[in-house]
Amino acid sequence: MNRNLFLLPAVMICLGACSRSAKQQDDKIKPLSMTDSLKKVVTLDTVNMRTAANEMMLNGRVTFNQEKVAKVYSIFGGNVTDVYAEIGDYVKKGQVLAVIRSGEVADYQKQLNNANQHSLVAKRNLQTAEDMSRSGMASDRELLQAKQEMANARSEQKRVKEVYNIYHISGNSGYRIKAPVSGFVVDRKVNKDMQIRSDQNEELFTISGLDNVWVMADVYESDISKVREGAPVRITTLAYPDKEFTGVIDKVYNMLDDESKTMSARVRLKNEHYLLKPGMFANVFVQCQSSGKSMLCIQTKDLIFDGGKQYVVVVQQNKELKVCEVVVDNQQGKYSYISSGIKEGDILVGQNALLVYNALNVD
Structure with missing residues (x-):
C-alpha cells in the first residue's frame, strides 16, 4: 500500500489547523473602532500645546496652623480630680477638660x-x-x-x-479647666490624681483647629532664588498617593536654619475631612518660572507604560483605534509633555485606556 495514503489525513489535519490559526490571527489583528458602546466606558482627551512649566520638588511636613493653637494652663495649684479629654478628642469652646481641687x-x-x-x-x-x-x-x-x-x-x-x-x-474648692477654643486636643500633660503646682509653667492641654493646616517646605540654599511667594504648588503624601493637594506659597522665611542650612516656605491648605495630620511628611512640587517653551501636552492618565516604553491610544479620523509610541519629555503631575509620537489635535483614549491597549495588542 502507498505510504502517502497514510500521510494524507495527517496533512489535511495540519492544513485545517493552519487555516483556523490564520483565521484567528486575522480576527486578532482586526482594527477596533470607537463605537457608541465603547464611548460609554472610556473618556476622550485632546492633545494641546501648552507652555511647559518647570517644577522643583521640596521636602515638607504638615504642621499646625500656629494662629489656631491654644495652650491651656492651670492658674491654681492642687490635686487633679477628673480629666475629661484625651489626645485626639474634638472639644468645643467652654467644654470642661479637667477639674482641680485647690x-x-x-x-x-x-x-x-x-x-x-x-x-x-x-x-x-x-x-x-x-x-x-x-x-x-x-x-x-x-x-x-x-x-x-x-x-x-x-x-x-x-x-x-x-x-x-x-x-x-x-x-x-473645685477649679474647672475649660477649652478656650473649639478644636482637637493635640497634646495633654495631665492625669487624674496628679499634683499641680501654682507656679507650674508647662501647659496642661494644647488645642488646635485642623480645618486649616500649614505645610512647611525646606528650601536648600542653592534653590532659594527659584522660590517665591505666590508660586503655585502641588503636594503629595504617602498616606494618599493618588491624591494631590494644591495651593500657593504664602510666606517665605528669609533666614536659614543654623543646623539644616535650609530656608522654610509656608503653604496654607484647607484641610477638608481632616485628611492631613500634623507630623506627616509631604513632597512639595513648586512651579518655578516658566521656560517659555511650548510643547504637546496630554493628561498623564492617558499614558500606558509597557516594556520600558510609553504609549497612547489614538482615535483616528475614521474612528479606528491605533496604538502610538510617544516620547515623554517631562511629567508635571496631571500633565505630561510629549516631544514626539503624536500631534496637536489628536484625540486620545483617557479612562480605561489600558483595557483598550490590551485589546489592541492581543497575541
Missing part, C-alpha cells in the same frame, strides 16, 4: 463669702443711716460714709465674682 480656690470661696456678708451688712447700715438722716438723727457725713461702705462692699463682691467667672471656679 486650697487656693477655697481661699477665693472664703473671700466671696466675706464679700457677700460685708455687702449685706453695708446695705443694712445704709438703710439705717438713711432712716436716721430723714429723722434728723444722723448727719450727712454719716450718710455719705454708709454709702461709701456700701459701694466698697459691692465692688469687692463684684471683683470676686469676676474671678469665679474668669477661672471657672465651682463649689467644693
Whole structure:
C-alpha cells in the first residue's frame, strides 16, 4: 500500500489547523473602532500645546496652623480630680477638660463669702443711716460714709465674682479647666490624681483647629532664588498617593536654619475631612518660572507604560483605534509633555485606556 495514503489525513489535519490559526490571527489583528458602546466606558482627551512649566520638588511636613493653637494652663495649684479629654478628642469652646481641687480656690470661696456678708451688712447700715438722716438723727457725713461702705462692699463682691467667672471656679474648692477654643486636643500633660503646682509653667492641654493646616517646605540654599511667594504648588503624601493637594506659597522665611542650612516656605491648605495630620511628611512640587517653551501636552492618565516604553491610544479620523509610541519629555503631575509620537489635535483614549491597549495588542 502507498505510504502517502497514510500521510494524507495527517496533512489535511495540519492544513485545517493552519487555516483556523490564520483565521484567528486575522480576527486578532482586526482594527477596533470607537463605537457608541465603547464611548460609554472610556473618556476622550485632546492633545494641546501648552507652555511647559518647570517644577522643583521640596521636602515638607504638615504642621499646625500656629494662629489656631491654644495652650491651656492651670492658674491654681492642687490635686487633679477628673480629666475629661484625651489626645485626639474634638472639644468645643467652654467644654470642661479637667477639674482641680485647690486650697487656693477655697481661699477665693472664703473671700466671696466675706464679700457677700460685708455687702449685706453695708446695705443694712445704709438703710439705717438713711432712716436716721430723714429723722434728723444722723448727719450727712454719716450718710455719705454708709454709702461709701456700701459701694466698697459691692465692688469687692463684684471683683470676686469676676474671678469665679474668669477661672471657672465651682463649689467644693473645685477649679474647672475649660477649652478656650473649639478644636482637637493635640497634646495633654495631665492625669487624674496628679499634683499641680501654682507656679507650674508647662501647659496642661494644647488645642488646635485642623480645618486649616500649614505645610512647611525646606528650601536648600542653592534653590532659594527659584522660590517665591505666590508660586503655585502641588503636594503629595504617602498616606494618599493618588491624591494631590494644591495651593500657593504664602510666606517665605528669609533666614536659614543654623543646623539644616535650609530656608522654610509656608503653604496654607484647607484641610477638608481632616485628611492631613500634623507630623506627616509631604513632597512639595513648586512651579518655578516658566521656560517659555511650548510643547504637546496630554493628561498623564492617558499614558500606558509597557516594556520600558510609553504609549497612547489614538482615535483616528475614521474612528479606528491605533496604538502610538510617544516620547515623554517631562511629567508635571496631571500633565505630561510629549516631544514626539503624536500631534496637536489628536484625540486620545483617557479612562480605561489600558483595557483598550490590551485589546489592541492581543497575541
